[in-house]
Amino acid sequence: MSALLSxxxxxxxxxxxEAVRSASLEVGANEIVTIVGANGAGKTTLLSxxxxxxxxxxxVAFAGQDLARLDIEDRVAMGLGLVPEHRELFVTxxxxxxxxxxxxxxxxxxxxSSIERVYALFxxxxxxxxxxxxxxxxxEQQMLAMGRALMGEPKLLMLDEPSLGLAxxxxxxxxxxxxxxxxxxxxxxxxxxxxxxxxxxxxxAYVMELGEFVLSGKASDIAANxxxxxxxxGFQHEGESxx
Amino acid sequence: xxxxxxxxxxxxxxxxxxxxxxLGLALVLVFAVTRVILIPQGEFVxxxxxxxxxxxxxxxxxxxxxxxAMGIVAFVFDLFAARKALHGRLILRTFLTNIVLPxxxxxxxxxxxxxxxxxxxxxxxxxxxxxxxxxxxxxxxFQPLAxxxxxxxxxxxxxxxxxxxxxxxxxxxxxxQRGPAVLSTAFTLGALRFxxxxxxxxxxxxxxxxxxxxxxxxxxxxxxxxxxxxxRLGARLAGIRTSLSGQIAFLLASVIGALSGILIVPITTxxxxxxxxxxxxxxxxxxxxxxxxxxxxxxxALFVGIVEAFSSFYASNYKEVIVFMLLIPVLLLRxxxxxxxxxxxx
Numbered sequence: 001m002s003a004l005l006s007x008x009x010x011x012x013x014x015x016x017x018e019a020v021r022s023a024s025l026e027v028g029a030n031e032i033v034t035i036v037g038a039n040g041a042g043k044t045t046l047l048s049x050x051x052x053x054x055x056x057x058x059x060v061a062f063a064g065q066d067l068a069r070l071d072i073e074d075r076v077a078m079g080l081g082l083v084p085e086h087r088e089l090f091v092t093x094x095x096x097x098x099x100x101x102x103x104x105x106x107x108x109x110x111x112x113s114s115i116e117r118v119y120a121l122f123x124x125x126x127x128x129x130x131x132x133x134x135x136x137x138x139x140e141q142q143m144l145a146m147g148r149a150l151m152g153e154p155k156l157l158m159l160d161e162p163s164l165g166l167a168x169x170x171x172x173x174x175x176x177x178x179x180x181x182x183x184x185x186x187x188x189x190x191x192x193x194x195x196x197x198x199x200x201x202x203x204x205a206y207v208m209e210l211g212e213f214v215l216s217g218k219a220s221d222i223a224a225n226x227x228x229x230x231x232x233x234g235f236q237h238e239g240e241s242x243x
Numbered sequence: 244x245x246x247x248x249x250x251x252x253x254x255x256x257x258x259x260x261x262x263x264x265x266l267g268l269a270l271v272l273v274f275a276v277t278r279v280i281l282i283p284q285g286e287f288v289x290x291x292x293x294x295x296x297x298x299x300x301x302x303x304x305x306x307x308x309x310x311x312a313m314g315i316v317a318f319v320f321d322l323f324a325a326r327k328a329l330h331g332r333l334i335l336r337t338f339l340t341n342i343v344l345p346x347x348x349x350x351x352x353x354x355x356x357x358x359x360x361x362x363x364x365x366x367x368x369x370x371x372x373x374x375x376x377x378x379x380x381x382x383x384x385f386q387p388l389a390x391x392x393x394x395x396x397x398x399x400x401x402x403x404x405x406x407x408x409x410x411x412x413x414x415x416x417x418x419x420q421r422g423p424a425v426l427s428t429a430f431t432l433g434a435l436r437f438x439x440x441x442x443x444x445x446x447x448x449x450x451x452x453x454x455x456x457x458x459x460x461x462x463x464x465x466x467x468x469x470x471x472x473x474x475r476l477g478a479r480l481a482g483i484r485t486s487l488s489g490q491i492a493f494l495l496a497s498v499i500g501a502l503s504g505i506l507i508v509p510i511t512t513x514x515x516x517x518x519x520x521x522x523x524x525x526x527x528x529x530x531x532x533x534x535x536x537x538x539x540x541x542x543x544a545l546f547v548g549i550v551e552a553f554s555s556f557y558a559s560n561y562k563e564v565i566v567f568m569l570l571i572p573v574l575l576l577r578x579x580x581x582x583x584x585x586x587x588x589x
Contacts, residue, residue: 053476069327076482088477090470101470104463105482152482 002064004029004187005050005080005156010058012042012049019045021211023058027156027204032178032188034219036195036232037208043191044085046208047158050189051075051082063155077105081154085161087145091134095125098133098144102151111151118147121177139170146177150186157181158189163197175201195232199223207232247434252552258441258510259524260548261448262503266525267532267540268455269496274534275472276492278393279385282400285522286407287500289515291373292508293415294501296422298365303356305414307349310372313379314341320382341382345375362423370501377497381489389485404519411515419512422505444506451499452541464491524551524566531573 003026012020020042027033035043049056052072060067062080070078090098099118103111119126122143128136133144142162149157159178163171171194178188179201192198199205202219207228215222222228266284273281290306297304318341325333348371355364384399426439458465471478471488479485500522507513507521528547532540547566554565 051480071484072479073482073484076480082480084476084480088474088480090473090477092473093466093469097466097470100463101466101478101481101483104467108463148481 003027004031004063005189006059006061007046007050008059008061010046010049010056010060012045012054012056014045019211020049023208023211023213025206025213025216027187027189029155029187030182030185031204032182032190032202032219033204033206034190034192034195034198034202035206035208036192036198036222036228038231039193041208042211043208044160045211047082047160047189047191048084050158051080053082073105076152076154079153079155080158081149081152081156082158083142083145083149083160083162085164087141089133089141089145089148092132094130094132095136095144096129098148099125099129099151102148104152106151106153110153114151114153118150121150121180122147139166139173142166142170142174146174150181154186156187156189158191160191161193162190163192163194171197195228196223248556250433250435252556253549254435254437254441256549256552257545258444258548259551260545261444262507262521263525263528263547264541264544265448265451265499265503266522267528267544268452268537269499270522270525270529271532271534271537271540272455272468273492273496274529276468277381277385277389277396277489279396279400280393280526280534281496282397282404282519282522283380283407284496284500284525285518285520286404286411287373287377287497287518288504288507288521289411289415289513289518290376290407290504291369291501292422292504292513292518293411293420293515294372295365295369295505296420296508296513297415298352298355298360298368299362299423300420301357301359303352304369304372305410306372306376307345307352307368309410309414310375310379311342311345311349313376313383314345317341317379317382320387341379345372348372348375362425365422366425366505369505370498373497373501374494377493377500378490380497381493385493386486386489389489408516408519411518415515417515419514419517420508421512422508424509425505440506440509447502447506451502455495455537468492520563524548527566527570530570533577 005027007023007025010020010023011018023046025033037043045054048054050060052067052070052075062075062078065078067075090101099115100111103114106114124140125143125147128140133141136144146162162174175197178190181188190198190202199219199222205216205219205222206213207215207222215225215228266288270281270284273279294304294306318337321337321341322329322334348368351368380403384403385396388396388399424440425443428439430437459469467478467483468488468491470481471483471485475485478488504513504518524547525544528540528544531543547569550569551562551566555562558565
């Protein structure tokens with residue numbers, strides 16, 4: 001079976017500085033794939049380039065179609081969604097408006113059932129539906145950003161650091177929802193500094209260092225890797241050096 | 244000063260202020276959505292007014308040909324932009340909107356030229372012509388520059404203003420024109436005499452403001468426009484095309500500009516370059532509103548209109564100076580209130 005998202009030999013540069021080099025990855029249907037790596041490794045840059053925010057050299061295919069000539073909006077319409085690190089909410093508009101706009105490309109009748117699904121996933125958003133997005137707490141804003149992306153009925157949702165700056169209880173909630181998304185048929189590409197939590201829920205993982213993938217494989221294998229354990233999971237296997 | 248003069252001046256100020264309010268709202272809208280400081284807003288006013296006046300006097304306005312010419316260029320731009328993914332539906336859509344529609348309008352103008360069509364038809368044709376010019380203008384000039392800085396957009400805006408003003412001289416000549424009143428009735432209330440035209444100005448301004456409020460508050464496209472203004476990347480990630488938002492913003496701005504012109508031209512003689520000064524007064528109101536606040540802009544516009552009316556009574560030579568001087572204390576106050584905004588942004 002061909003992958004839902006397939007990135008082949010991707011290079012992304014900021015001027016003369018190459019932030020991502022020769023990256024290749026695949027995300028299958030109903031799969032959670034995570035990219036772990038230190039701050040500045042190039043994870044966010046890669047997600048932005050897959051979404052079309054940054055130019056990318058190489059090949060990106062989604063659902064069998066080459067994305068090279070498609071704008072961000074076309075990629076959204078194809079079923080690719082991104083929840084960026086900074087969430088990019090419409091802060092002066094209320095929760096309900098933010099969610100409705102997430103379904104801008106969807107028929108109105110379908111958008112209505114979408115909003116009910118999002119409220120079922122995030123009951124807190126329903127309670128706050130008339131509140132301005134800018135006045136929500138960090139956790140609620142993250143839920144809203146995910147909810148808005150889900151309103152567009154994505155086949156693949158890319159989440160960039162969803163747990164950043166959130167209380168542990170909210171983080172657990174967000175990871176639980178990521179698992180629920182997979183169960184409902186949405187694939188997830190998760191970029192996360194909290195590698196331990198990400199590797200626990202992911203099917204497959206890639207480890208990125210200085211713009212390159214240095215390891216990839218089943219998430220459980222990656223979690224068991226000594227080098228990864230020492231660098232990203234905060235512990236060392238007995239008798240082993242860090243790297 | 245007696246009460247009658249005071250009331251006259253207030254009435255005059257509110258009538259002018261209503262027009263400035265419309266223009267100021269259009270400027271805020273365009274800036275919020277596209278980051279373009281729309282200097283050519285004044286040309287939309289002139290083009291609307293003089294197209295209307297030309298049609299009403301049985302002449303053929305050159306703006307109709309300009310709309311078609313710009314449509315053809317926009318069509319070529321559309322085809323070029325989509326050259327790698329061209330498909331039949333896209334070609335047909337862009338052909339219909341950019342060439343067929345201005346073509347039909349031009350045919351209608353040729354049909355009506357020389358036979359002085361009714362006011363409503365002259366008005367509708369003028370609005371459509373200026374709207375077509377406005378949308379094509381965005382497609383040709385500002386859409387390709389959408390990713391550039393506010394300064395680049397401002398320079399382009401000044402260029403467009405100069406080009407349109409030059410074309411205005413070519414189309415309408417250096418002579419001023421007046422158009423027929425939309426409503427020719429009048430009535431008196433105490434010492435005040437209300438002409439049908441001034442009532443139309445109030446009515447249309449209020450209707451437009453209410454219409455804009457409904458559009459932005461309750462419709463999908465209106466909310467999409469607001470969303471684009473609040474967060475461009477967020478809007479794109481929601482699937483909202485910023486080019487579509489830009490086109491809608493320019494469509495509204497050009498219609499508002501043309502409508503303002505049509506409302507003014509029965510009251511004042513307008514020349515090919517009169518729009519610039521009128522647009523600038525809308526701009527003063529928009530600046531007082533910080534280029535973001537619609538209600539503040541509308542209130543400021545009324546204030547600008549009233550200050551203008553009183554200064555033309557007391558010191559008519561300094562009328563413009565006084566109106567534009569309003570900007571200095573406002574900018575001073577704003578800079579004192581938020582001294583470090585620029586630094587924070589970077």
